[in-house]
Amino acid sequence: MSERRVLQGRTGPGRRGRDRGRDGGRSAAHPAPPRCRPQCWSSTGAPGRTSCRRWPSCRRGRRTSGRCGTQLFSTYEKLLCFSNSVQVPTSFQWNTWISYKLSLPGRIIKKIFMSKVDVKFRINDLKSFRLPRGLFSSWCNTGIISLLRPLLLDVVPTIQQTAALALGRLAYFNDDLAEAVVKEDILPQLVCSLSEQNRFYKKAAAFVLRAVGKHSPQLAHAIVECGALEALVICLEDFDPGVKEGAAWALGYIAQHNSELSQAVVDAGAVPLLVLCIQEPEIALKRIAASTLSDISKHSPELAQTVVDAGAIAYLAQMILNPDAKLKCQVLSALSQIAKHSVDLAELVVEAEIFPVVLTCLKDSDEYVKKNGATLIREIAKHSPELSQFIVNAGGVAAVIDCIGSCKGTVRLPGIMMLGYVAAHSENLSMAVIVSKGIPPLCTCLLEEHEDHIKAAAAWALGQIGRHTPEHAHAVAVTNVLATLLSMYMDTRSSEDLQLKTKRALKNILQKCTYLPALEPLLHDAPPNIMKYIVGQFSKVLPHDSKARRLFVTTGGLKKVQEIKAEPGSLLQEYINTINNCYPEEIVRYYSPGYSEMLLERVENYQPVL
Incomplete structure (x- = not known):
C-alpha cells in the first residue's frame, strides 16, 4: 500500500480513521x-x-x-x-x-x-490562580505587578483585558498587592483607558479600581486623586449594563469608607446616574446601584438628603416586593441607611408607603432579607413615639416578635433592638410589646444565644420594657428572668458590655418591681451594688402588707437581711432599718447573727432559783 493510500485511509473525508487498526494505520515503512x-x-x-x-x-x-x-x-x-x-x-x-x-x-x-x-x-x-495566603508576600517580592503593567499597553486587546483582570484578581485578594498596583502608577493608565477602550476593557479596569479601593480609605483616596471618579461616572452612562455595573460597584467600594470619600463620589455627579441605574431592567445592575446608594447614605444626614433629593426613595420602595432576594437585601439596606439619620428622613421613607409591605420581608426564606427588614423597622421606630405608634398600628411589633422566634443568631439582633426602642418611648408602647407577648422571646434569646452582644441587646430591651411602672416590671419579673440577668452580671466570663447592660436592666426593673417572690431569690446572691435596689423594694412593700411580712420571715428573707453588712449611714442601712421596724424587736434579735450563741451564753450564766 502506497503512502498516498495510507494517508487517504487514515484521513480522507468520510473515513475519519475507520480503516485504522490497533496501531492507528502506522507501519514501519510509513510512519504516521x-x-x-x-x-x-x-x-x-x-x-x-x-x-x-x-x-x-x-x-x-x-x-x-x-x-x-x-x-x-x-x-x-x-x-x-x-x-x-x-x-x-x-x-x-x-x-x-x-x-x-x-x-x-x-x-x-x-x-x-x-x-x-x-x-x-x-x-x-494569573486570572484563575488559587494561591495560599502565606505565599502572597513572595509574590509581592517577585515584582509581578511591574511585569503585568506593560501588558496593559499591548497591541492585542485580549492581552490588555486579561492583564487588567489578572491585576484585579491579585489586588482584590491582598492589600499589599493592591498597594503595589498604586505604587507602580497603574491607576492613571487604567483611568485614561476607560474612555478609549472597548466595553470588555472597561469592565476589567473598573474591577481593578474596585479591587484596590476596597481595602482601606488610603487606597480609595489614591483612586480619587488619579481622577478615576469622573471616568467611572462617565461609565455609568455607557450602553452596556456590565460596564455600568462595574462602575457602580467601584464607586460603592470607594464611598463605603468615610463621608469624605462619599462626598467626592457625590460631587462627581454619580447619584442621579445611580438612581437611573436602579430603574434599568438588569437585576444585577439594580443590586449594585442600590448597594452604592446605601454606602453613600450611611455616613451623614447631608449625604442621605442628597440621595433623597435625587428621588431614590420612591424607586427603592417599589422594589421591596421584587422576587430577587439579593436585590431586596440591598433595597432594604439603602432605605435603612436613609431613615436612620433623622426624624424627617424616616418620615419620608414611611411616606413612600413601605408599610405594611415591608412586614412581608420578615417572613422571607432568606435570612438576610429578614435581618435587613427588621433593621429598617428599627431605624424608623427609634426616632419618635409617633413613628413607633405607627409601626404598632401597622402590626409591626407582632411581626418582629414572630421573626425573633423563627430565627437564630445575629438575624435576631435588629428585631430585639426594635422592641427595646419601641418600649423605651412610653408606657403605652411598652405595654403594647408586653401584650404582643414580646417578653418570652427576649428571655429565650438570653438563654439560647452564645454571642454576648446579642445577650446584651436582649437584656437592654427587657430593661426598657420593665422600667416604666410596677405593672411593667411585674410582667418582666414573673418570667424569672431577673435571676438570669444577675448570673450574667456576676459571671466573670461575660463581656464588659454584657455586664453593663445587665446591671442597668436590673436597676431599671428592680426600682419598679413590687413582686416579692421574684426578689427574694436575689437576696442570697446579689452583690452590694444590686442588693440596695432589692432591699429598697422590700422596704417599700413590707410596711403595707402583713401577708408579705409573714412570708418574708418564713422564707428566710428577714434572716438574710440581718446578715447584710451595710455601712452606717448608707442608703442600704436605711432600707434595713425600715424593714426591721416592721417586726417586733425580739423577732429581729432572733434572726440576727449570733443570737443563738447569745442565748446559750445566757443559759450558761443563768443561776437557777431553788
Whole structure:
C-alpha cells in the first residue's frame, strides 16, 4: 500500500480513521504524520482523547507528510486555538508537546510565535490562580505587578483585558498587592483607558479600581486623586449594563469608607446616574446601584438628603416586593441607611408607603432579607413615639416578635433592638410589646444565644420594657428572668458590655418591681451594688402588707437581711432599718447573727432559783 493510500485511509473525508487498526494505520515503512488537530491536555501534561474541532484543515482532511510550512502553520493555528480554549496548558506542557511534535525547522518557527502564546498562558494562569495566603508576600517580592503593567499597553486587546483582570484578581485578594498596583502608577493608565477602550476593557479596569479601593480609605483616596471618579461616572452612562455595573460597584467600594470619600463620589455627579441605574431592567445592575446608594447614605444626614433629593426613595420602595432576594437585601439596606439619620428622613421613607409591605420581608426564606427588614423597622421606630405608634398600628411589633422566634443568631439582633426602642418611648408602647407577648422571646434569646452582644441587646430591651411602672416590671419579673440577668452580671466570663447592660436592666426593673417572690431569690446572691435596689423594694412593700411580712420571715428573707453588712449611714442601712421596724424587736434579735450563741451564753450564766 502506497503512502498516498495510507494517508487517504487514515484521513480522507468520510473515513475519519475507520480503516485504522490497533496501531492507528502506522507501519514501519510509513510512519504516521503528526496530527493537525491539537489534543486537550490533562493535569500531567499528557495528551487526552478529546480533540478540538475548530480547524478547517482538520475537517477537510488536509494532511502533510513532511515538516513543511503548512504543517507549521497548522501548529500556529493550534497555538491560537488553545490560547482561547477553556483548558489552557502551561508553558511547560507546550514546550514538551512542540518539542515532541516538531523537528528543528518547527522549533525555529516556534520561537516566533511562542512569545505571544507564553504571555497569554501566563496571564491566564494569573486570572484563575488559587494561591495560599502565606505565599502572597513572595509574590509581592517577585515584582509581578511591574511585569503585568506593560501588558496593559499591548497591541492585542485580549492581552490588555486579561492583564487588567489578572491585576484585579491579585489586588482584590491582598492589600499589599493592591498597594503595589498604586505604587507602580497603574491607576492613571487604567483611568485614561476607560474612555478609549472597548466595553470588555472597561469592565476589567473598573474591577481593578474596585479591587484596590476596597481595602482601606488610603487606597480609595489614591483612586480619587488619579481622577478615576469622573471616568467611572462617565461609565455609568455607557450602553452596556456590565460596564455600568462595574462602575457602580467601584464607586460603592470607594464611598463605603468615610463621608469624605462619599462626598467626592457625590460631587462627581454619580447619584442621579445611580438612581437611573436602579430603574434599568438588569437585576444585577439594580443590586449594585442600590448597594452604592446605601454606602453613600450611611455616613451623614447631608449625604442621605442628597440621595433623597435625587428621588431614590420612591424607586427603592417599589422594589421591596421584587422576587430577587439579593436585590431586596440591598433595597432594604439603602432605605435603612436613609431613615436612620433623622426624624424627617424616616418620615419620608414611611411616606413612600413601605408599610405594611415591608412586614412581608420578615417572613422571607432568606435570612438576610429578614435581618435587613427588621433593621429598617428599627431605624424608623427609634426616632419618635409617633413613628413607633405607627409601626404598632401597622402590626409591626407582632411581626418582629414572630421573626425573633423563627430565627437564630445575629438575624435576631435588629428585631430585639426594635422592641427595646419601641418600649423605651412610653408606657403605652411598652405595654403594647408586653401584650404582643414580646417578653418570652427576649428571655429565650438570653438563654439560647452564645454571642454576648446579642445577650446584651436582649437584656437592654427587657430593661426598657420593665422600667416604666410596677405593672411593667411585674410582667418582666414573673418570667424569672431577673435571676438570669444577675448570673450574667456576676459571671466573670461575660463581656464588659454584657455586664453593663445587665446591671442597668436590673436597676431599671428592680426600682419598679413590687413582686416579692421574684426578689427574694436575689437576696442570697446579689452583690452590694444590686442588693440596695432589692432591699429598697422590700422596704417599700413590707410596711403595707402583713401577708408579705409573714412570708418574708418564713422564707428566710428577714434572716438574710440581718446578715447584710451595710455601712452606717448608707442608703442600704436605711432600707434595713425600715424593714426591721416592721417586726417586733425580739423577732429581729432572733434572726440576727449570733443570737443563738447569745442565748446559750445566757443559759450558761443563768443561776437557777431553788
